[in-house]
Amino acid sequence: MSLLPNAITAIQQTIKNHEAEITELDKAIGDGDHVINLQRGLAALAAINEELSKLSWPMALQKVGMTLMSTMGGASGSLFGTLFVKMAKASSAEMNLATFSDAFSAGVESVQQRGKAELGEKTMLDTLIPVANSLQLSANSKLSMTEALQAVKQVAIAGMESTKELQATKGRASFLGERAIGHIDPGARTSQLMICAIADLLLTKQ
Ligand code: ADP
Ligand code: MG
Numbered sequence: 001m002s003l004l005p006n007a008i009t010a011i012q013q014t015i016k017n018h019e020a021e022i023t024e025l026d027k028a029i030g031d032g033d034h035v036i037n038l039q040r041g042l043a044a045l046a047a048i049n050e051e052l053s054k055l056s057w058p059m060a061l062q063k064v065g066m067t068l069m070s071t072m073g074g075a076s077g078s079l080f081g082t083l084f085v086k087m088a089k090a091s092s093a094e095m096n097l098a099t100f101s102d103a104f105s106a107g108v109e110s111v112q113q114r115g116k117a118e119l120g121e122k123t124m125l126d127t128l129i130p131v132a133n134s135l136q137l138s139a140n141s142k143l144s145m146t147e148a149l150q151a152v153k154q155v156a157i158a159g160m161e162s163t164k165e166l167q168a169t170k171g172r173a174s175f176l177g178e179r180a181i182g183h184i185d186p187g188a189r190t191s192q193l194m195i196c197a198i199a200d201l202l203l204t205k206q
Helices: 003-017 019-029 034-047 049-053 057-071 074-090 097-115 125-140 145-165 172-180 186-203
Strands: none
Touching (some): 003 034, 003 049, 003 186, 019 034, 019 186, 034 049, 034 057, 034 074, 074 186, 097 125, 125 145, 125 186
16 A cells, blocks of 8 residues: 555645744744654654555554654644544545544544544634535535545644634634734644645546
């Protein structure tokens, strides 16, 4: 399975390209370390790319989640880790739009429980929840993979942008009160960049 290693490489590239921007976002409403945390986790994943490529989907997703949890640090480390560990539990060996959508939704629900956050609290969930909903809708409406991926990209970007005008009620940014308004949430931005990188990778294969 080459999809996962290719996705990790594509994600590392897009995060590298936006490194300075993400640092600025987390400096504005957090402590500035989000991109460092994420890059540490991605480097740990890249180091086990070979191993990941030999595993089944559930085993590979479990390994990704555990690796992120143990290497990333920050609030985002345990949340992204949780996303993949729960996806692993909810996924089957066969991956198609319907099974992936169910696994992703389960993963996002687990992030919500762990972070005790909902839509509209200016976090990564403002990207993740609309993407989970869009995947479910596409799977239920039997859209083609290309249509589903294009829809995912659109809602990920809209969700990320929606965080700009929100006041944060969870995470470090919540300490700023109204002063967080006007800044995009760093975790919403990195979630969107990663999702769009995977969607682009899959779109080139359609
Ligand atoms: P830390 O805030 O511990 O420094 P990071 O900087 O790596 O961790 O990650 C910050 C990001 O984590 C935020 O931009 C936000 O998207 C996400 N986040 C923080 N708290 C929560 C929460 N309770 N629920 C969901 N996401 C959260
Ligand atoms: Mg931080």
